[in-house]
Amino acid sequence: MLRAAMVDPQLARPQRGLWGDAARRLRRNRPAMVGLFCIVLFAAAAILAPLIAPYDPYAMNGSSLDAPSLTHLFGTDLLGRDLFSRVLYGAQISLFVGVGAVVIALVIGGALGAIAGGFGGRVDGVIMRTTDVFLSIPSILLAIGIVTALGRGMPQLTLAIAVSYAPTFARLLRGSLLALREADYVVAARTIGASRLRILVRHMLPNALTPLIVQATLVLATAIIDIAGLGFLGLGPVDPRTPEWGTMLVDARRFMQSAPHIVVFIGGAIVISAIGFNLLGDGLRESLDPKLKR
Amino acid sequence: MSDQHLLEVRDLVVRFRTHDGAVHAVNGVSFDLAAGETLGVAGESGCGKSVTNLAIVGLLPKPAGRVEGGSVKLDGRELTTLKEEELRQVRGSEIAMIFQDPMTSLNPVLRIEEQLIETIQAHREVTKEAARTRAIELLTAVGVANPESRLRSYPHEFSGGMRQRVMIAMALALEPRVLIADEPTTALDVTIQAQVLDLLRRLTEERGTATILVTHDLGVLAGMADRVNVMYAGAVIESGTTDDLFAKPRHPYTVGLLRSIPRLDGETGGKLVPIEGRPPDLVDAPVGCSFYARCAWRTDRCATETPALLAQS
Numbered sequence: 162m163l164r165a166a167m168v169d170p171q172l173a174r175p176q177r178g179l180w181g182d183a184a185r186r187l188r189r190n191r192p193a194m195v196g197l198f199c200i201v202l203f204a205a206a207a208i209l210a211p212l213i214a215p216y217d218p219y220a221m222n223g224s225s226l227d228a229p230s231l232t233h234l235f236g237t238d239l240l241g242r243d244l245f246s247r248v249l250y251g252a253q254i255s256l257f258v259g260v261g262a263v264v265i266a267l268v269i270g271g272a273l274g275a276i277a278g279g280f281g282g283r284v285d286g287v288i289m290r291t292t293d294v295f296l297s298i299p300s301i302l303l304a305i306g307i308v309t310a311l312g313r314g315m316p317q318l319t320l321a322i323a324v325s326y327a328p329t330f331a332r333l334l335r336g337s338l339l340a341l342r343e344a345d346y347v348v349a350a351r352t353i354g355a356s357r358l359r360i361l362v363r364h365m366l367p368n369a370l371t372p373l374i375v376q377a378t379l380v381l382a383t384a385i386i387d388i389a390g391l392g393f394l395g396l397g398p399v400d401p402r403t404p405e406w407g408t409m410l411v412d413a414r415r416f417m418q419s420a421p422h423i424v425v426f427i428g429g430a431i432v433i434s435a436i437g438f439n440l441l442g443d444g445l446r447e448s449l450d451p452k453l454k455r
Numbered sequence: 456m457s458d459q460h461l462l463e464v465r466d467l468v469v470r471f472r473t474h475d476g477a478v479h480a481v482n483g484v485s486f487d488l489a490a491g492e493t494l495g496v497a498g499e500s501g502c503g504k505s506v507t508n509l510a511i512v513g514l515l516p517k518p519a520g521r522v523e524g525g526s527v528k529l530d531g532r533e534l535t536t537l538k539e540e541e542l543r544q545v546r547g548s549e550i551a552m553i554f555q556d557p558m559t560s561l562n563p564v565l566r567i568e569e570q571l572i573e574t575i576q577a578h579r580e581v582t583k584e585a586a587r588t589r590a591i592e593l594l595t596a597v598g599v600a601n602p603e604s605r606l607r608s609y610p611h612e613f614s615g616g617m618r619q620r621v622m623i624a625m626a627l628a629l630e631p632r633v634l635i636a637d638e639p640t641t642a643l644d645v646t647i648q649a650q651v652l653d654l655l656r657r658l659t660e661e662r663g664t665a666t667i668l669v670t671h672d673l674g675v676l677a678g679m680a681d682r683v684n685v686m687y688a689g690a691v692i693e694s695g696t697t698d699d700l701f702a703k704p705r706h707p708y709t710v711g712l713l714r715s716i717p718r719l720d721g722e723t724g725g726k727l728v729p730i731e732g733r734p735p736d737l738v739d740a741p742v743g744c745s746f747y748a749r750c751a752w753r754t755d756r757c758a759t760e761t762p763a764l765l766a767q768s
Binding site for chain 2: 363
């Protein structure tokens with residue numbers, strides 16, 4: 162190290178933080194970059210929908226079931242509404258509900274996992290058995306149950322998906338924390354007299370974060386599919402006109418033969434957004450894991 | 456050496472509850488440590504060296520490990536019965552530890568700066584700036600070049616020897632009275648080992664820190680320790696000043712240890728003599744002398760009782 166300081170600074174290894182290192186590795190990962198491209202496309206569609214949508218997604222602007230053309234890029238649906246505009250606004254719903262659900266799930270699951278893994282003992286037992294109960298119910302079934310109990314609507318849908326994924330996060334974080342409890346630097350931190358809470362927050366949580374980030378990205382992919390799935394089952398938005406992808410698919414399904422473009426465009430949108438998060442999640446896993454370095 | 460003992464360990468007994476039964480990890484260890492003294496602890500893996508140290512600072516892995524008897528007194532204050540919060544105040548500021556592996560003992564996601572400052576602020580009401588100044592002093596003291604810029608580095612940007620220096624800086628940050636160094640140089644290569652040991656000796660001498668130095672390298676002990684405890688099967692089987700112990704070892708295990716290391720001044724071509732066999736399983740309480748199975752000088756009596764060590768004539 163002494164010598165490294167004396168050589169030509171051009172030759173010295175550039176100083177990068179943990180995140181800089183990860184970002185560099187991520188950039189070299191082609192599938193992850195494809196995934197990121199899909200996500201940017203999806204997010205841009207969602208955020209810029211009011212600006213770029215050529216028509217009002219609720220208004221009838223053409224004849225029924227028009228094929229794609231220059232006036233209607235994706236064609237029109239049964240009621241003559243512009244499909245392109247509806248898909249854009251649909252992205253908005255999927256993005257907001259999906260991100261909202263994952264954030265809520267992260268907060269609930271993260272807190273529970275941190276308490277369980279950080280303190281152990283009886284609290285750990287109670288929290289883990291509770292998550293076991295939730296994990297034993299398929300997440301889509303659990304979400305259906307919650308929406309049915311709370312009534313339909315976007316906030317309920319968000320909460321339902323959040324609750325069904327929170328146990329996964331709790332489990333994951335607890336597992337990482339348990340492994341970290343025995344880590345040398347955690348024992349070292351205890352020998353310098355750091356408090357339990359401080360060790361948990363400063364030393365353990367940051368080191369347990371990366372699997373959580375990866376999982377959150379992957380869950381976002383499934384959440385988008387779940388939203389569409391619940392919409393398809395009729396548990397989506399209250400207003401049937403809402404351009405939610407799953408709800409739109411229900412109508413489109415009937416014209417799969419005569420107007421297949423509707424199903425293709427909506428399905429394509431769902432696939433692209435879900436695959437985007439999946440690819441990025443896998444890429445993040447590889448680039449954030451120091452053991453896979455190089 | 457004064458009569459006033461800084462650290463007094465008496466009849467310390469540590470047991471681990473496992474599925475196979477209780478592991479008798481430490482069986483009645485007693486020793487004293489005076490201010491400024493360096494006590495070497497030698498013995499092979501699994502003989503209770505590290506467990507003794509963890510028991511002193513109350514960091515036995517819970518809930519399996521427990522102190523089941525004996526006492527640990529720091530300046531006359533009993534440590535084994537202290538509450539967790541009180542013990543926390545002792546750790547770091549009065550008793551500090553250095554571990555074997557500097558590669559894993561620093562948190563990989565925190566800068567050196569944050570870890571050093573954390574140590575200082577855990578026990579002292581000082582501003583971040585004051586703690587930072589102190590951190591720079593410490594890094595300078597342990598021989599880290601460009602301490603100001605190195606503070607901003609992450610552990611992975613340091614070599615093993617440099618990391619161990621940082622660990623020493625952290626351990627000495629609060630001028631503890633007792634420093635427990637658990638195989639501080641085992642993971643380092645020989646030249647770095649010598650540098651780190653020199654540094655450790657210089658810093659502890661300057662500060663009058665009492666040191667417990669655990670190692671299985673008898674050469675290191677010969678150079679560093681004032682007194683040596685030889686541990687076997689969870690007990691101190693022989694204890695004495697370094698000179699006496701190396702010149703006139705009494706316990707057959709100590710003799711065996713000394714014979715199993717190469718010497719520069721021995722006759723050329725002489726073979727090293729290993730100690731045959733393995734240490735006893737500590738799951739069942741040993742009956743008789745714990746060294747019985749491996750001892751060349753055993754008698755029938757040794758199977759039922761432990762012979763006392765007698766002064767050599």
